Amino acid sequence: MSLSASAVACAWVTALPQAAFAQETAGAAAEQAGEAGTAGDEAIVVTGxxxxxxxxxxxxxxxxGEDRxxxxxxxxxxxxxxxxxAFRMATAPTTALSSTGSGGNLGARYLDLRGLGASRTLLLVDGKRFVPSSILGSVxxxxxxALLVKRVEIVTGGASAAYGSDAVAGVVNIILDSKLDGFRAQVQAGTSQIGDANTRQASLAAGTGFAGGRGHIVVAGEWSDDGAAGGCYTRDWCSAEWGIFQNTAFRTNGLPxxxxxxxxxxxxxxxxxIINSPNALRGITxxxxxxxxxTPFQYGATPGVETMIGGEGYGSNWRLAVPYLKIPVQRYSxxxxxxxxxxxxxxxxxxxxxxQSEAQNRGAALFERALTINAANxxxxxxxxxxLAANNVSSFVFGRLGSFILxxxxxxxxxxxxxxxxFRIASGLQGSLGGSWRWDAYYQYGASDYRVNSYNIKNLANFPLALDAVMGPNGPMCRSTLTNPTNGCVPLNLFGSGNFSQAAFNYAFGxxxxxxxLRQHVAAVNIRGNLVDLWAGPLAVAAGLEYRRDTTKTDADAIGQALGWQYGNGARYSGRIITKEGYVEGLLPLAKDMSFAKLIELNAAARVTDYSTSGTVTTWKAGLVYEPIDGIRFRVTRSRDIRAPNAQxxxxxxxxxPGNVVDRRTNISTIARVRTGGNPNLVPEIAKTWTAGVxxxxxxxGILKPLRxxxxxxxxxxxxxxxxxxxxxxxxxxxxxxATDYxxxxxxxxxxxxxEVRAFSLNLNQLIARGVDAELAYRVQLGSKSSVDFNILGTYNKDLITVDSxxxxxxxxxxxxxNLGATGIxxxxxxxxxxxxxGPVKTTIENRYIPKGIYDPTLIGPEDAGYANTLTNSISTNRVSGxxxxxxxxxVAVESGARxxxxxxxxxxxxxxxxxxxxPGSTSTNPALFDTIGRSFQAGVRVRH
Structure with missing residues (x-):
């Protein structure tokens, strides 16, 4: 066994019994929060x-917890x-050349529970909504x-009755340390093994009381610079140029x-x-x-409409030579x-x-395989x-790639x-009405702005005019200028490399x-307390009202609004959604310290929400906890949750x-215009959720005391x-x-x-997610200053089903x-x-395992039942290794003074x-799941006082 293999085996064996220790585990930590009751005079409210x-x-x-x-x-x-x-893993921030049509901000980190989409995971900060960062509604x-985070609570189940729209897959509630007394500081830097993906970070937080303890103030600042990881050819696994070859002769040549x-x-x-047709000129470069x-172009095996196996030229990753494996992001907060x-x-x-967050990306170079060049050029x-004259050829089809180098x-x-x-500001009052009754009221204003500039983008109207050149009285000119002398067209020479003028480039590209x-106004009032004492404990209730106004305004350059760019087309529109809602929740203790039950509690909640755009909808939740004896607890919930359509x-x-699609009738890849957009006829999504566990x-x-x-x-x-x-x-x-509707x-x-393919927003028939979450925690105390904590979190995803017509x-x-397929989990x-x-030394070993999976469930490979190479959706292999x-x-902690x-x-x-x-696909791997950087290093220092 190799040294690396031995080390892996050792690390895995060490981690087998791992589980989050008490303050970090889902079940145990939630119970601790719930059972804590109060900390000082502050009531603990469990997320959900x-x-x-x-x-x-x-x-x-x-x-x-903070330690994790x-x-x-x-x-x-x-x-x-x-x-x-429980999250759909993403090893890198959003990397697409963003557009208003797509809604994802360049460099953003969105959270996606259950793989149901980030817009179905609600992110809260201290129990309150945070202003969306994108027109998709995600934060x-x-x-x-991060320095001020006290803990993060993650509800892995529907919570719309408690928090409203978007809490379909669950809720992530980030609790900040508003009671910090003293200061914290951190400085950190890192790099990858090959010297890219460099990171730097600095943060500072401080807090103190004033006015004899009546007041408390906390301030914090954080800055980070996450550098880029180089393009595809900086890694061996990517430079091998793996790709999907579309075999047009699959029905006759015995291959899929x-x-x-x-x-x-x-x-x-x-x-x-390169000239691609007519055949008499094919291969002239x-x-x-x-x-x-x-010498003519050297073709590889079975050349197709776009690709071939082997031969000269550029590999299937020619579009990936420039885009970063990890884009650079600079931010401060x-x-x-x-x-x-x-x-x-x-x-x-x-x-x-x-x-504030700034990010940049490099996209695909120019790729044109079917340009028509007139013989008069x-x-x-x-x-x-x-x-051309000898063969009586009036025009030919020409292919051209742009540069891979900025x-x-x-x-x-x-x-x-x-x-x-x-920007976000919230101001409010919190108070006590005596006994167990508490109330709070607040107003919150949030504003998010985003701008993206794209460069070197083909102008769809100007490019073909510049390409159609003829000889004029004073040299080359655009054919269109003959009939429209003031159109400003400048002829573009694509033969060779860099043989065009800057004026021609500026006309054809832009x-x-x-x-x-995005602007958000929120006003809310809440009250909670014990309504009456019953046989098994108090009947606790909570109720509240909330008003929310979300406005969206987007803009784009005039050409982009007319869909005139190859990439980066935007839209000008505005919209407003007004939400009014009220909720009530109750906790009814049914039994306590009885012969048949240590505890039985029923938790129920309901919310009525009115949207100005899509009407009124009701959500609810019912949950039961049954504890027959100490140490064993059963729990079950049933809920009705919603997500209303957002402004985008x-x-x-x-x-x-433009998008690359494969015509399944011919198995030929073609570039088609892919249109995206909103749909005013959308209605709210409605989810029904079951959770049940122990x-x-x-x-x-005994030895099982620390088990969770x-x-x-x-x-x-x-x-x-x-x-x-x-x-x-x-x-x-x-x-x-x-399917005629498609x-x-x-x-x-x-x-x-x-x-053209129109991929507008639609209310699909159904989306189903089923599975099991398991969490295990165990702690071994080895002395007053020594311990071992084990943590294991696992999720089995039985189903992630899309049902349509x-x-x-x-x-x-x-x-x-x-390239354009749906992602899985x-x-x-x-x-x-x-x-x-x-003692002062803490060692943390984290292991993450992703098993062997399916490449695409709509395709069929030799590993699948019913495979035949003559099937239109056949593929040479339909498995991805784990x-x-x-x-x-x-x-290492170093004490310096008492505090x-x-x-x-x-x-x-x-x-x-x-x-x-x-x-293979748009990249040589799936970067949403697998690490594309390789070994990386971080080092830093923290100070607490």
Missing amino acids: SRLAGGFKAPTPVTVL ITALAATNLGDVMNRLP DANLIP ASIWTPGVRAATMTQTG FNPDGSVRA LFANLEYDVTDSIKAVVTASYG PFIPAPLKAQ GSQDIDPTAARGKATT SPWQTQK ELFNPGGAT VLTPGGE LSVDWFDISLNGAISTISAQTIVDRCQLQN CSLITQGPDNVIT VGAINRAGQTGMQ PRWSVTSTTTIQT RFYTNLGIS TQFELYGFVGNLFNQDPPIS
């Missing part, structure tokens, strides 16, 4: 409920959350100051329709140009100066909280925060002109730079921009970008799910399954080639990701942590430098 006091929460709640967060040396909260199995976790293979290369495009190359006891029973609270080399003398790759800012402005889904007039906390004095174990089943059935279906899915539904979304040209597709177990995943404390990742953290502590720490990510599994 509006009630306070000592009851057992029926809804599963995972709690991550700091041990991972993450530069933002999104990194920490995405390590948990960027980058903008929350789609073939995984390395060395997939571009067959119809080069960086100096050019030197960098634009002259005809002496500021936070302040002021509390003051106005009277002995009334406290005033003001909280303000500001965050003056840029055609003389020998080729003579050949700042080249040729057509630079596309690029984008985005900047997001978020820099679109888009902006979005309702009001966006649409945008368009919690074991043996206690006592919870197992919970979840079943979420979402009707009318709002989604934008991928273009390829629409084509497949139409052509493979004859065929109506496709436009074809006179030659029956797909020219054609049928059902289950993407649970899908770990591959195609692992069948099961496990994250474990072992923390060993020996990966085991190990991370290692070490910290000051320094902590030196280091962290190694992907300790054994595991490459991701190959999964």
Whole structure:
């Protein structure tokens, strides 16, 4: 066995019994919070409920403590959350060349429970909504100051009755330390093994009381610079040029329709140009100066419309040579909280925060495989002109790639730079009415702004005019200028590399921009307390009212509004959603200290919500906790939850970008315009959720005393799910399954080639997620200053099903990701942590396992029943191998005085430098699941006083 293999085995054996220790485990921590009752005069309210006091929460709640967060040396909260199995993991922030049509901010970190989509996970800060960061309604976790986080509570079940819309998959509640007394500081830096993905971070927080203890103020600031990881060819696994070769002769040559293979290369495009037809000229290519190359293009095996296997030219990753594996993100955030006891029973609270995030990305280079060049074009080399005349050729089809290098003398790759800012202020009063009764009222204002600028983007109207050049009286000119002398067209020479003028480039390419402005006003009042004492305890109730006004305004350049760019088309629109809602919740104790039950409690809640755009809807929840004896607790909940359509889904007039789709009738890949946009006829999604589980906390004095174990089943059935279906899915539904409602979304040209696919927001029939969460915690105390804490979190995803008019597709177990295909979630995943404390030294070992999965459940490979290579959806393999990742953290605490502590720490990510599994598509792997950076290092120092 190799040294690496031995180390992996050792780390895994060490982590097998791991589980989050008490303050971090879902079941146990939730119970601790619930059972704590009060801390001083402050009531503990468990996320998922509006009630306070000592009851057992029926809804599963995972709690991550401060120790767990700091041990991972993450530069933002999104990194920490995405390590948990219940989330759809994402190893990198949003990387797309963002557009108002897509809604995702460049560089943002969104949280996605159950793989149901980030818009169905509600993020709260101190129990209150945070202003959305994007027009999709999601909050960027980058903008929350990690240093001030006291704990994070994660409800893995529906909670709309408690918190309203979006809490379909669950709630993430970030609790900040508003009682900090003293100061904390942290400085950290890191890099990858090959010297990219460099990170720097600095943060500071301080708090103190004033006015004789009646007031308290906390301020914090955080800055980080997460550097880029280089493009595809900086990693061996990516530079192998794996791709999907579309085999057009699959019915006759004995091979499947789609073939995984390395060395997939571009067959119809080069960086100096290539002629693709007519056949007499096919393969003629050019030197960098634009002259005809002496030797023809060397084709590989079975050249197709776009790709081939082997041969010269650029591999299937030519679009990936420039885009970052991890995009650079710079951010900073500021936070302040002021509390003051106005009277002995009334406290005033003001909280303000500001965050800014900037990110950039590099996109695909120009790729054109079917440009028509007229024989009269003056840029055609003389020998080729003579050949055209001799063969009576009036035009030919030409293929061209742009440069992969920014700042080249040729057509630079596309690029984008985005900047997001978020401001939030909340002010309110909290008070006591005597006894157990508490109330609070607050007003909150939030503002999010985002702007993205894109560069080197093809102008769809100007580019073909510039390409159609003729010889004029004073040299080359655009043919269109002959009839429109003032159109400003400048001829573009694409023969060779960089042989065009700057004026020609500026005419054919440009820099679109888009902006979005989100504003949110919230006013709310809540009251809770014990209504009456009953036979088994007090009947606790909570009630509240909330008013919310969300406005959205987007803008874009004029060309983008007219869908005139190849990428980055935006839209100008505005919309307003007014929400009025009220809720009531109760806790009814049914039995306590009886012969048949130590405890039985019924928790119920209902909420009525009125949306100005989609009407009135009711949500509810009922939960039961049954504890037959000490240490064993059963819990079950049933809820009706909703997500109302957001402004982007309702009001966006649409945008368009070119997309690569495979015509299943011919198995030929084609570039079609993919239109996206909103739909004013959308109605709210409605989910019905079951959770049922058991919690074991043996206690006592034996070896099982520190054990904490919870197992919970979840079943979420979402009707009318709002989604934008991928273009390829629409084509497949139409052509493979004859679904007429999908065929109506496709436009074809006179030659029956797909020219446009309309992927608008729709209320899909149903979305189903089912599975099991399991959590285990155990602690071994080895002395007054030594201990070992074990943590294991696991999720089994039985189903992630989309049901439409054609049928059902289950993407649970899908770990591959195609160009435009829908993403899935692992069948099961496990994250474990072992923390060993020996005096001042703490060692943390984190393991994460993703098992072997399916590439795409809509395809069929040799591993699948019913496979035949003659099937249109056949593929050479339909499996993606699994990966085991190990991370290692070490910290040393150094005391300096009675109240000051320094902590030196280091962290190694992907300790054994595991490459991701190959999964061809838009990248050579699935970056949403697998690490694309390799081994990385972090080191820093923390100070507490």
